[in-house]
Amino acid sequence: MHREIIRIARFVYPIPGRRAGVCQLTIMLAPLDSSETSIVIATELDDNPGMSITNAAEELIAAIGQQLSLSRTLTAFIEHYPAGGGRSIETFDQVIMNPLTLGVTWKRLDNAMMEFLQHVGMIPI
Numbered sequence: 322m323h324r325e326i327i328r329i330a331r332f333v334y335p336i337p338g339r340r341a342g343v344c345q346l347t348i349m350l351a352p353l354d355s356s357e358t359s360i361v362i363a364t365e366l367d368d369n370p371g372m373s374i375t376n377a378a379e380e381l382i383a384a385i386g387q388q389l390s391l392s393r394t395l396t397a398f399i400e401h402y403p404a405g406g407g408r409s410i411e412t413f414d415q416v417i418m419n420p421l422t423l424g425v426t427w428k429r430l431d432n433a434m435m436e437f438l439q440h441v442g443m444i445p446i
Contacts (some may be wrong), residue, residue, distance in 0.1 A: 325350045326442055330368075334377060334384035342371030342381065347443050351395065359391055362413070362443060364401040374400050378416050378425045393418060400427065401444075415442070 329346040334341060345364040353356035363381060365374045374381055378400070386393050398416040402408055414427040415433065430438075440442045 324352070324441070332363075332385075332388075334371075335382045336372050336377055336380050341370040342374070342377050343369050344374050344381070346385070348389070348391075349441060349443055351415075354397065359396045360399065360443065361385055361391070361396055362399045362401050362438075364403065367406045375427075379418070379423060382416065382418060382425075394420075397429065399438075413438075 327346075327348045329348070331343050332346045334344070335388065340444050344366055346414070347362040347364070349360045356365045361424075363374050365387075370378070372380075378398075382393060382398055385398070386396070398418070398432055400414045400416050402412045404411045413430045415425045415430060415434075417428060419425070
């Protein structure tokens with residue numbers, strides 16, 4: 322089944338009591354009539370005036386859910402830092418939210434997931 326990919330060049334996520342953050346989003350939407358998972362890749366921008374996507378992970382996930390009407394339980398969130406800006410390598414990490422504590426942990430994506438994201442056109446080959 323075809324899955325739509327949406328790119329948002331500048332997504333603004335509010336941080337209570339602080340300056341809002343800005344990131345780029347690449348979203349692969351699951352079909353509306355399914356229980357499949359949507360995938361969101363949030364890319365840190367060099368000109369982000371607010372908190373980083375890592376430090377604001379909880380707020381970013383909440384903003385994506387609210388502004389884009391995506392279910393937290395049916396959405397996989399991936400954090401992307403491109404090489405450059407002081408970083409020697411490009412990284413992709415899944416952000417895993419604990420539903421009980423609302424805290425987050427990160428897990429580096431494995432080769433199989435990276436190949437899948439390339440295959441479906443979410444990241445360049």
